[in-house]
Amino acid sequence: MKKPTLKNVLGSVSSFLLFFLTVGFIVSCCMMLFVRVLADTMGLTLTPDNIAAAAKVTFWNVVLITFLFKFADHIRRRIMVDRPTKIITEAIKRMMAGDFSVRIKPMQSAGTEGFNEIAEGINQMAQELGSVETLRTDFIANVSHEMKTPLAVMQNYGTLLQSPDLSEEKRIEYAKGVTDGSRRMADMMTNILKLNRLENQQIYPQVTEFDLGEQLCECLLQFESVWEHKQIEIHTEIAQDVTVEADAELLSLVWNNLFSNAFKFTPSGGTVTVSLTATAHHAIIKVTDTGCGMTSEVGAHIFEKFYQGDPSRAVQGNGLGLALVKRVIDIMQGEIGVESAVGKGSTFTVKIRRS
Numbered sequence: 001m002k003k004p005t006l007k008n009v010l011g012s013v014s015s016f017l018l019f020f021l022t023v024g025f026i027v028s029c030c031m032m033l034f035v036r037v038l039a040d041t042m043g044l045t046l047t048p049d050n051i052a053a054a055a056k057v058t059f060w061n062v063v064l065i066t067f068l069f070k071f072a073d074h075i076r077r078r079i080m081v082d083r084p085t086k087i088i089t090e091a092i093k094r095m096m097a098g099d100f101s102v103r104i105k106p107m108q109s110a111g112t113e114g115f116n117e118i119a120e121g122i123n124q125m126a127q128e129l130g131s132v133e134t135l136r137t138d139f140i141a142n143v144s145h146e147m148k149t150p151l152a153v154m155q156n157y158g159t160l161l162q163s164p165d166l167s168e169e170k171r172i173e174y175a176k177g178v179t180d181g182s183r184r185m186a187d188m189m190t191n192i193l194k195l196n197r198l199e200n201q202q203i204y205p206q207v208t209e210f211d212l213g214e215q216l217c218e219c220l221l222q223f224e225s226v227w228e229h230k231q232i233e234i235h236t237e238i239a240q241d242v243t244v245e246a247d248a249e250l251l252s253l254v255w256n257n258l259f260s261n262a263f264k265f266t267p268s269g270g271t272v273t274v275s276l277t278a279t280a281h282h283a284i285i286k287v288t289d290t291g292c293g294m295t296s297e298v299g300a301h302i303f304e305k306f307y308q309g310d311p312s313r314a315v316q317g318n319g320l321g322l323a324l325v326k327r328v329i330d331i332m333q334g335e336i337g338v339e340s341a342v343g344k345g346s347t348f349t350v351k352i353r354r355s
């Protein structure tokens, strides 16, 4: 708060004086008028001396009382207005400086409901801004961390490629290392951009009616080389003629991520089962694998951005797949859940509205 200057103080004092004198004068005039009317009615004779004395007493009484009230009001303002204003201003200043840990304590005294309401609003705002800030810094830290691994791999392979007398076999291996690393980075960037667009609602679902069973089979077939390579058995229990009205591209993102995880986390010789059932209003899709499964702790976090439950498999992903899946399902107002047991496998269940 600014310190008052002498000029300001003199200005306030003179306006105070003017105020008291004006009030004193007006009230004295009213009083005299009243006394005169009273005297006339009661037949009393008032001398000019009587009137002057009464006017003086009234005038100074009024000035004194006004002064006392004004003084009391000044103290009240100090406690009820200036102090809370100072607390609020200081909290806002700290927030402006980037400190979102600020919290204003509510006041207990009567008549502070308004202040407490503002304080609660500011506390909530600080909390929200604090969590947004944490998300932002976490996000940057995660992206940087995720980029470091493929970059380091690419750097290593690049250095190895420079060595003379490389056999053709090694040259191909190192070049593949560089290509894989760059592909991983490109995939991550694509996922980040998709997630960003989904989170900012820049994607408006293009709703069409299509056969969900057909879409599931088409998506599954894209992984044929993977399941053949890992000798994974495929089971499908797909109900016929289940149509949905939804954005086909967004939904295929969901299936691709769920299938890719099922194949990634299932060891050779395992089984992946895809089932589709439907009621009049909903379609229920289950993707079950006999893979490594996950603990309930891991299960509680898998839909968070950049979360990866199994560090040993972290090289194969970037922890964004299920965050994307969840976002799509949320946009479609559907539901997704997982049941899993370590060493036994996992079942992801998706429930979406058919229209």
Ligand code: ADP
Residues within 6 Å of the ligand: 257, 261, 262, 265, 289, 291, 292, 293, 294, 298, 302, 307, 308, 309, 310, 314, 316, 317, 318, 319, 320, 321, 322, 323, 345, 346
């Ligand atoms: P990524 O697969 O790239 O690590 P996701 O967001 O797709 O990222 O998955 C997040 C985490 O969820 C994985 O790291 C893994 O721990 C766990 N997870 C997802 N699907 C499965 C699955 N089918 N079986 C076991 N764990 C899984």
